[in-house]
Amino acid sequence: MTSLCIVFDRLRTEEKMLQREADIIGCQTTMLDAKTVKINTETSGDDLRLGDVVLERCISYFRGLHVTAAIESMQVPVINTFDVASACGDKMIMTLRLKRGGVSTPETNFAFSTEAATDTFDECGYPLVIKPVIGSWGRGVIPIRNRDTLDAILEVRTVTDGPFDRIYYLQEIIENRGGDVRDIRVITVGGEPIAAMYRRSAGGFRANVALGGDPEPCDITPEMAELASAASDAVGGGILGVDMMEDYRDGGTTGDSQLVVHEVNNTVEFKGLAKVAARNIPKAMVEFAKRYARK
Amino acid sequence: MNCPECDAILSIPDDSTEGEIISCYDCGADYEIAGRDGSEVKLKQAETIGEDWGE
Structure with a gap:
């Protein structure tokens, strides 16, 4: 049986969904509040009951990043890795990785x-x-x-x-069709796109759901899938939220668009998308984590 | 249990667990469940949104 530890600092719906799926799959699941962690250079993974693999789900980027560094030093695999988390956590580093990986980006x-x-x-x-x-x-x-x-x-x-x-x-600003402000969020697990949604602005320049953006179901096209996989590869893989925009250079309403990736997110939020997605998102994430468990 | 801030009655679901956030419907204050022992619930002030919070 795989022992899975979910590290969090705010227990959100996503972490509870992951815990539930891990239990259903048959993992021995532990929940670890990063705010309660006290470690030193002698601490082992067993001391913290980290088990065979860790899903790092902190809402605070720097807290999650440093906890990841500590856990990796204990030889326990973490998803996402420190390298991936640090690349995605800084937009400049992320953009450079995308460019170096040949991924279309603004x-x-x-x-x-x-x-x-x-x-x-x-x-x-x-x-x-x-x-x-x-x-x-x-x-x-x-x-x-x-x-x-x-x-x-x-x-x-x-x-x-x-x-x-x-x-x-x-x-650069990416032109939207007819003034429509929306982007596309694709969740990738191990480089495989498993679900996607459109995010439409609630008014204003940004389409983030956290700002009231309206999520809509989105079928993953071959172009989206290829770009999302390439973006995942560019930052090092793992469990990611790849954000892309439709680039209408002519600003018209009938022209074809080209997709560009503007962001790759490390600790992806998925509770809204999980309600409409065909795939079981938390299940796919837990199954991916199991494959990285230490033997 | 009452809100430490405004004394309104807090609604704490029976299946809530440590680490979850409870909000007061009256004043909007956020509390984190710091511990549970049966029906006994221990609350602490929830962290406020940090500059590095998010995905």
Whole structure:
């Protein structure tokens, strides 16, 4: 029997679904609240009852990343791996991985000072989208359409002056069909696309469900499947949420679109999609984890 | 059990477990279940949304 440990820091519907499926499949399942973990350099996986494989499901990126590092040092496999989590957790690193992997992704500029960021706009023109390199749920993702907005954003970043505020991630805007704002979320497990949904904006620039975006069922086309698998490979595989957009360069309503991947998510949320997906998403995730269990 | 913030009665499902978040319908305060012993439930203040929260 495989012993599976689900590490969390906020017990959401997703973690309960994973626990239920693991129990049904016949795993010996333990739940570990990362906030209660105390370890040192001598701690073993058995001390923490980590079992044969760990599913890392922390809502806090840095907490999950560091817990993953500790667990991997105990020779217990973690999904996703530290390498995958660190690549997906920083949008700049993720974008570079996608590009290096030959995955279609929006053209993105990087700058490391306010002056260089301003120069980027002078050279590329408006609009560009600024995204914090760390963060999720669409927070801080802002289209900059003119100099006034740019100056305001740069001033705020100068005042807050966090270490990541000095990293400027400036991405081209992808044209939507007829002003429709939607993107596509594809969940991949071990590189295999298992479910997808459209996310339509509730009003505004961003389509994140966390911001009220409306999820709709989406059939996985061969193009989506190929791109999602390639994106998974580019960041190192595991259990991922691949976000893509339909790029209508002509801005028309009848032209063909080309898909581009703009984000790959490490600790994917799936409770909404699970309700409409044909595949049993948590079951697929647990079965994938079982294959990585230490023997 | 009453909300430590506003004293309204909290609705805590019987099948809730440690780590789950309970919200007060009256004042909106969030609490995390820190422990359960039968019907006895121990609550603590839930963490607020962090800059690095998300997927």
